[in-house]
Amino acid sequence: MASHMGCFLGCVLIVVALLQGAAAKTHIVGDTSGWTVPSSSSFYVNWAASQTFSVDDILEFNFQTGSHDVAVVSKADYTSCTKGNPIGSIINTGPAKITINSTGDHYYICTFGQHCENNQKLAITVGSTNGTTPTPTPTPTSSPGPSSSTTPTTPTGTSPTSSPSSASSLTVGGFSFLLLSTVIAFFY
Ligand SMILES: [Cu+2]
Numbered sequence: 514m515a516s517h518m519g520c521f522l523g524c525v526l527i528v529v530a531l532l533q534g535a536a537a538k539t540h541i542v543g544d545t546s547g548w549t550v551p552s553s554s555s556f557y558v559n560w561a562a563s564q565t566f567s568v569d570d571i572l573e574f575n576f577q578t579g580s581h582d583v584a585v586v587s588k589a590d591y592t593s594c595t596k597g598n599p600i601g602s603i604i605n606t607g608p609a610k611i612t613i614n615s616t617g618d619h620y621y622i623c624t625f626g627q628h629c630e631n632n633q634k635l636a637i638t639v640g641s642t643n644g645t646t647p648t649p650t651p652t653p654t655s656s657p658g659p660s661s662s663t664t665p666t667t668p669t670g671t672s673p674t675s676s677p678s679s680a681s682s683l684t685v686g687g688f689s690f691l692l693l694s695t696v697i698a699f700f701y
Pocket residue numbers: 549550580581582623624625628629633
């Protein structure tokens with residue numbers, strides 16, 4: 514009985530961790546400073562370093578329409594502040610919200626005047642969807658007896674590194690829901 518309860522609690526914790534991992538976050542670029550020519554050359558570098566980006570997260574560039582814009586560019590164009598080959602169309606209207614749709618490195622610049630040259634440029638690195646989720650370790654230390662129920666090894670431990678798309682996270686979510694349903698059905 515107790516072992517079933519332990520398994521049940523473990524599964525609930527796993528599902529909660531999965532749901533937290535799947536939740537998309539909104540990152541306010543530059544926080545309260547917004548998207549502007551920064552006072553320090555390392556401002557957006559430091560800001561990006563303070564964030565953990567995942568697929569499906571949203572970048573919110575806050576700026577006044579007509580004062581700045583947002584262009585997605587290649588690494589080379591980011592480095593050289595080349596404004597002629599944006600990837601997709603330049604976003605002219607603030608605030609601009611961009612959904613991160615792939616892992617890897619992404620680069621954004623402002624094409625106004627010398628803004629990019631003056632460090633209004635952003636580079637981010639996006640990890641896998643549920644890679645760096647701080648999972649609460651399901652170890653009920655207070656439970657009596659030997660923990661015979663070392664909960665089933667989470668199928669998410671080895672995350673789908675091949676294609677961590679939103680579809681795969683949905684699949685994992687669906688699987689964990691099935692798992693939870695099975696445990697509940699078994700328990701009652
Ligand atoms: Cu600008």
